[in-house]
Every structure is written in C-alpha cells, then in structure tokens.
Amino acid sequence: MIDSLLVANRGEIARRVIRTARRLGIRAIAVYSEADADMPFVLEADESVCVGPAAPAQSYRNAEAILAAAKSTGAQAVHPGYGFLSEHAGFARAVEANGLVWVGPSADAIAAMGDKINARNLMAAAGVPVAPGTQEPTASVDAAVEAARDIGYPLMVKAAAGGGGMGMAVATDEAALRKEFDKVHAFAERTFGDGSVLLERYFPRVRHVEVQILGLADGRVIALSERECSVQRRNQKLLEEAPSPAVTPELRARFLAAAVKAGEAVGYRNAGTVECLLDPATGEFFFLEMNTRLQVEHPITELIHGIDLVEEQLRIASGLPPTFDPETLINAGHAIELRVNAEDPKRFLPGPGKITTWVEPSGDGIRVDAAYATGLTKTPFYDSLMAKIIVYGHDRADAIARARTAVAGFEIAGPKNNLPFFAELLENPEFISGDYDTGIVARMR
Template sequence: MFNKILIANRGEIAVRIIRAARELGVGTVAIYSTADRDALHVHLADEAICVGPARSTESYLNMNNILSAAVATGAQAIHPGFGFLSENSKFARLCEEMNIKFIGPSAKVMDMMGDKINARAEMIKAGVPVTPGSEGEVHTTDEAVKIAEEIGYPIMLKASAGGGGKGIRKVNNVEELVPAFEAAQAEAQAAFGNGAMFIERMIFPARHIEVQILGDSQGNVIHLGERDCSLQRNNQKVLEESPSVAIGHTLRQEITAAAVKAAQHVSYENAGTIEFLLDESSGKFYFMEMNTRVQVEHPATEFVSGVDIVKEQIRVANGNELSVKQEDVTFSGHAIECRINAENPKFNFAPSPGKITNLFLPSGGVGLRVDSAMYSGYSIPPYYDSMIAKVIVHGENRFEALMKMQRALLEFDVEGVITNVDFQLELISDPHVVAGDYDTSFLGNVFLPEYQKED
C-alpha cells in the first residue's frame, strides 16, 4: 500500500479522502491556497503545503506547484477528488511521467471518455444506446442550423469538453439556435479553453440516472447500482437518491449491464459514473456522458451498497484487485443526499460567503452522515464552489429515508451565512418529491416558480 498520498483538492471531499486514507494506514498531504490556510483539511492531514494564492488557477489548478508539492513531500500518489484537476488528462499524464500514481483512470481513458464527442463514438462501438446527434465537433452556427434540422427540435447544445453545467443550452426552435449556440460556445471557451460543441436531440422531460462503476487493473468491472439525479437547477444537481423509484427490476438490470459494458469497452480502471437519460414514456434510456472521477453524490451509493468507494479508489490505484465481486454486492434500503450550499435561494441562489459564528450539524441515530469541512469560527472564502456540506441518510425504505432527511435538515443550524437548508427542507417535503413523481423539468418548471412566490 502507498505510504503517503497527496490530496489535490479542498473542502469536504479533501476531508473525506484524508479520513479514508487514515483508515487504510496511509499518510496524507494536504495542499491549500492562501485563502484556505485555516481550512479543516489542512488541520486534519499529516502534512500541509501551500501551493499558491486564492485564485484557483494559481493554486488548485496549478499543476506545476501541485506536482512540486508531491515531490517535495515524497507523496507516491495524488487523489484529485472532484472538480479542479480531477478530469484533466494533461495532469494525469504529467503524474504518469513523474512516476506519481494518479488515483483515477489513465490519461488515455480520460481523453476517450472525458471528451463527450469521443465518448459518444466509443459507446456506439460498445453497443450502448446514445441519443441521436451530431457525429463530430460543431464549430459554426451554420453547421449547427443544418444539423438541428436533420435531428429535429428540441435539441441540446453541449460543450465537447464540458462539465458542471457549463456550455449547455436547450433550444426549442431555429430562432433560438444562433444566440444560444454563440452563448454556449463562448461559455465553453472561457470555462474549458475549448469552444467545440456538439448537438443532441433533447430527451425532455426525462429522468437523469447514473450508474456507479468500479474497475481494477486486472480487468474486473462491477457496478454499485444507480442513483437518480433528476432534481436539478441549471443542470446542477440539488438532491440525489438511490435506488431510483422510476426503475423496476428488469430496467435496472438493463441499465446497469449497459454501464458495465461501457466501462469494460474502454478498460476502465478506478471509480467512474456512467450517466443516462431515461425516457419514462418509452422506457428507453440513452448514454449521456461518463464522469471519470468520484462523484459528489457517492455517499448515497456507499450507504445502499456497503462499499467504501474512496477506499476502493486508493486500493485499485495501488494495484490491488477490487475487494468485492459483483456477486458479493448486495443492496439494502434507500439513501438520499442533499447538497448544502452557502447561497441565498430567495436571491437567485447568490453565493453567501462569510464567517460561521455558530454551527450545529445533525447527528444521532443509525443511517445519518454529514460530510463537511465547516467548523464554528471558520470563514467560508468567496473564491470557490458554494457547497459547504452534504447530508446523507439511509433508511430501510424510501419513506423512512425521507423522514430521516426531514429530521436532519430541521436540526441543521448554521449562523453567520445564508444557506439553502430551508430550501432543501421544502423540496424534500414537497408532495411530488415524497411520491417520487418528478423528472429533470420538475425543479425549474414546477417547484421553483411556487417557491419564489413565497415571501
């Protein structure tokens, strides 16, 4: 096993990785920006090293500084968490060249599956269903108009190198296409340095279903079931649950088998997620993309499967076989995860950084977990993502999980900053959500208009 790993991230995911490594007897190195000098992950790691100023491009995205930190501290591997450099194939390749193990898939596989156009082509080869769309990159509005006419409206414009909801636009007709294409392309260029786009027929409304997979260097690939991530705002997930109430036994077998087939086709190693859109009216599902990293919502799967995904990541990167085979994986109960952000839902979800003057996190009982890097007196910096915690619950059934989440959110108390806790409490208590009657259109078209009417 590794003696020491460096965590190239911050916040709750850095804390999560440090805890998993410590339970495996592996030493940890935290990196931090000058704005994160007092962050929890800095205090918890065995060693910590500053890699630059507050701006992400000068610290958490600074490949040279991070690799120098790994060399200086003798770290044998780097865990990138999610976001930042987690899906950057150049960084993974640099790690390989410096004989530092990147805890994730190879740079080659990241190139193959991280680029959405390449991923579509590979999934077609693998026999995994994909939505009708453009065959390659689309660079001009003239190309976009022609392809959209062939596919048929409505369509989705997507950045080839995209992620996190950036560079995505829904287009209902030709009048909307040109301004939407130009805006999405500019956003993609600014976010990823790559303005290449592609076009897909829009499956909407739909269920957003993702399947957690794990692979090792011996060619073993397993799935850990599915998560329903349909509750989204601006293509950003808000709440996730596992299993999905929209899927029966037969469809579950089909969609998880397709995910395993996809991962096997590209010889996938480490943790990853295959994302699908499910058309409930037809029962057909379509490959959307692959996330070549650990997901924000991985704890929900850990609760229902009993598998520690982050520990498996570290073991697999060390060259070990997966600790479980598919026949060993059993699923129990129901899990729900709510993302807690320092933001003001009543003011268009504007970020709300500041100093936490008092903090009480929900606790007690079986099947409750809070992943966070907050503590009383901590100042949330304004430079990074607004997520400050995740509340995850597990019950014997969905109703028990819903009630447990309601109880947990009622106990959650943060003073000094505005959070979306009350928003999440209203969402988890909504009759449609309680009934499992929702899709990707629900939050934007049904829940938010009513929520924003409230004073």
C-alpha cells in the same frame, strides 16, 4: 497498499479522502491555497503544503505546484478528488511521468471521455444507447442549423469539452439555436479553452440516472447500483438518491449492462460514473457522459452497499482486489444526499460570508461530510458547496423522514444556505411520490 497519499483538492472531499487514508494507515498530505490555511482538511492531514494564492488557477489547478508538493513531501500517490484537475488527462500523465501513482483511470480514458462528441461516438460503437445528435463538432451556427433539420427540435446545445452541467442551453427553434449556439461557443472557449459545440435531441421530461462503475485491478469492469440525480438547478444537482425510485429490476439490469459496456470500451480502471437520461414514458435511456473520477454523490452508493469507495479506489490503484465479492455485494435500504450550498434558497444565487453558527445534525442513519465549521469564512473563490447531508433508511420513506430530521437539525448562520429549500422539497408531494423529473425544481419556483 500505497503508504503516502497527496490529496490534490480541498474542502469536504479532501477531508473525506484523508479520513479513509488515515484509517488505512496511509500518510495523508494536503495541499491548500492561502485562503484555505485554516480549513479543517488542512489541520486533519498528516502534512500540508501551501500551493499558491486563492485563485484556483494559481493553486488547486496549478499542476506544477501540486507536483512539487508531492515530491517535497515524499508522496507515493495522488488522489484528485473531483473538480479542479481530477479530469485533466495532462495532469494524470504528469503524475505518472513523475513516478507517482495516479488514483484514477488512465489518462487515455480521461481524454476519451472528456470530449463529449468523441465519447458519444465511442459509446454508440460499443452498443450503449445515445440520443440523436451530431457526430462531429459543429463548426458554425449555419452548420448547426443544417444539422438541426435532421435531429429535430428541441435541441440541447452543449460545450463538447464541458462537464458538471456547465455550457448547456436549450433551443426550441432556429432563432433560439442561432442565439444559444453563439453563447455556448463563447462560454466554452472562455471556460474550457475549447469552443467545440455538440448538438443533441432535448427531451423535455427526463430523469437523470447514473451508474457507479469500478474498473478493477484485474481488468474487470463492474457496475454497482444506480443513483437518481433529477433534483437540479441550472443543470447542476442538489439532491441524489439511491436506488432510483424510477428504476425497475428489468431496467436496472439494462442500465448496469450498458455501464459495463461503457467502461470496457475505454479499458476503464478505478471509480467512474456513467450518466444517462431516462425517458420515464418509454423506459428508454441514453448515454449522457462519463465522469472519470469520484462523484460528489458517492456516499449514497457506499451506504446501500456497505463499502468505502475511496478505499476501493486506493486498492485498485495499488493493484489489489476489492474488499468485497462483486457477485455477492449487498444492496439494501435507501440513501439520500442533500448538497448544502452557500446560496439563497429561492434563486440559488451565491451567498458567501463568515460562519457564526455551524451545528451539524446527528443521529441514527445521519452522516454529514462537511468542509466548514464555526468561525470560518465561506469565501467566493470556490464552488458553493459547504457540506453534504447523507441519510440512510431501511426504505425510501424512512430515508426521507431522516432527511427531514437532519435538515431541521442543521444550524447555519452567516452565509446564505439552501436548507429552507430542502425543507420544502422533502414535503413536496411530487418528490415524495418518487414520480418526478429534472423539471421539479422549476415547478417549485
């Protein structure tokens, strides 16, 4: 096992990785921006290094500063968490070029899956179902209009280099396509430095289902369980649950087999997620993207399987076998995660501010992975996530009941928060039925 680990991230995921590292006797090293000097993850690490001012480009995305921190502290390995540099192939290569262990998939796998068009083509060649769409970057709006004649409307217009639900728009006809193509292209150039645009057939009523995979140290790729991620605003997730209430045993077998094929197609190692769109009317599903990192929602998979995915990541990176037998891995109960964000609960607009009250819920089956505490300030420099409520029950109804208890018991004052939205969602008949799709939040509004 590696003996020292630099966590190239912040907030709740940094605390999460540090917690497992320290449990395993691994020296945990944090990097932080000037704005985060008093955050819990900095105080909980064995050692910490300031890597720059608040702006992410000058701190958490500053690869040179992070590598310098790793060298100066004698770190043996780097865990990137999610976001920031976690899916940056160049950073992964630089980590390894500096003689450090990268806790993640190979740089080649990251690069292959980072380009959505290349990823689609690789998956199709591997026998993973993909939705009708373009096989090459769409060079111009006129080329997009031409391609749309074959694909059909409505269309999803996507930034080929995008991720996390960013750089996406729906076009229902040619006029909308011309408008949205230019917007997505400009956004992609500005945000990702790559204006390539992908067109895919848009399915108005779909569920977002993903599968957790692990590429083991011995070369095998295994699929754990699926997660339901259809509660979204602006194509970004708010609540996830495992297992999915829409997935039958037969459909699960197909999902897991496809996810293994996806991982094997790129020689995948470490933790990753294969995201798919499921048509609930037909049972068909299509590859959406592969996230080459640990997901925000990984705790719900941990709870239903009784494992620690960060520990598994560290073992794989160290060349060790998993803590469990893949053939007899338990899969029991039901888990739900709610992303507690600093945003208003109606329009989901950001609402940072100083935290004057922060009281976390507790009790049987309730876990909170938090970034903040009373007296700290939720700054506007980073994403809106403040904490994750994760609950576990013996079945879905039990998990929903525990989630209601946890939401009611979480007290936050100062910044705006979306706890009132979750209180509403957990009483919503459509959600309670389990028969919902990615349009549920819009219908609630």
